[in-house]
Amino acid sequence: MQMMQGCLARNPFARMTRLLGSVQCSREAGSRPGPQQQQKQKPLTMAVVLFPGFELLDVAAPGELLGAVPDVARLFYAAQFPGPIASSCSELAGGTVGPSLVATHRLLQGGSISDAAGGQPFKPDAIFIPGGKGVRGEVSNDFLVDWMREAAHEADVVLTVCTGSWLLGVSGALDGIPATSNKNALRNGHPQKAAPNVLWQLEARWVEHELRRSGGRTTLFITSSGVSAGGDAALALIARRAGMEVARRVAHRAEWSWQEDSSVDPFARDYGL
């Protein structure tokens, strides 16, 4: 996969564990959506990828906030095997199996999805990969890994939350790209070991990076830190697509205290990163 890099990471001064290739950064570029980004855009069709043991809040916080702005994104909850998919509530730290969310859509070979009844397949404009306990098994799920790589390559937007970046990283779709992940996982070195070509940023609430591909296309990657950070990252995506005022209004309605600055990451320090 040929890549030309243009970095819109909002915390370009955060430490990176590995730096491959040259990354041109502009703090300004990512700090506020420019006039072009605030233009009315077609809503993204976004596949929310569910798998057994996804972390409940990884999905639900962005789901709530993006679901509040259908002009920005229309969410399709999709899985390899549609139907109820059991979530996880911090199971790796002694928590429980969480409630099941219903996947109404099926992942299809080649990065498409269709409704569970076998309707017309389509390629989503955006994909959203949560993390969770299930990641440890899914990294060996060739179907899912292939799906993610193919869908990410064609997507306008790729959003990951928590260890979703570890899972996506295994597919190679994040190679050479600045990204972050769950702080505990990063402390333990899991994402770095599984996907050594990702430019892991240890200190960042979330990271935005716009990848320029051949043919003039771009893919915006937004990777967030653990669990709750997904809400902040989803708001950043809303800000890019619809402007800061819309993003602030969504946060306000949900009484979500948005950490607007992606470089403010107290959890990195807490975990010694």
Added chain:
Amino acid sequence: MQMMQGCLARNPFARMTRLLGSVQCSREAGSRPGPQQQQKQKPLTMAVVLFPGFELLDVAAPGELLGAVPDVARLFYAAQFPGPIASSCSELAGGTVGPSLVATHRLLQGGSISDAAGGQPFKPDAIFIPGGKGVRGEVSNDFLVDWMREAAHEADVVLTVCTGSWLLGVSGALDGIPATSNKNALRNGHPQKAAPNVLWQLEARWVEHELRRSGGRTTLFITSSGVSAGGDAALALIARRAGMEVARRVAHRAEWSWQEDSSVDPFARDYGL
């Protein structure tokens, strides 16, 4: 229902729209769990009450955080009609129908629940009422309103999030009790009109109140502000049952920036409350 009041509200100095009866408050009592509250307690069996149009994050944030500590609570997702229950993502403000969560348990007359297959009924120790668009219809659902009143009367803990307090208030279970709700709903006067005997507190991230009932029993009411505030309130419940250190650990794992002080409520000011 006879009530003897002992206020453990954590923001006893917040304004109340109505004050019925005498409420004895102690800021100290609620600010940190005392030795008694930190004693090892049996996990609460908690019925999470789902209804069509519940707000996704109202359920998922406390679900995630309480699900992380099975020594504190074991959650049973229950509905009048078990199966997939469609959530809402800020639909009243132009958002969308959200993903469906699966209710595995059925609400039964008299405040009990059983698994959906009709297993042995039991009375939950705790009930959790979320808010959402669906509240506007469910306030006229006599079965649900009766279930809530009866279950709340026998429960050790009652937790509401967002307009869940409006719904519970209609049952009479919050009469004479300090409680809060979604800020936008409070600004528009909806909970106050629907449940005028509740001691509505306009400025509070959440409110805790321990009600002493006849026979020496108590019910702890924790009512939270809108949507995301439910996570902070759930952590307050964890702190009461397992101590502050456990609550902070749960927040830390989820990278949730916990607003530990229930009286800090910037959204109240934003909404002119």
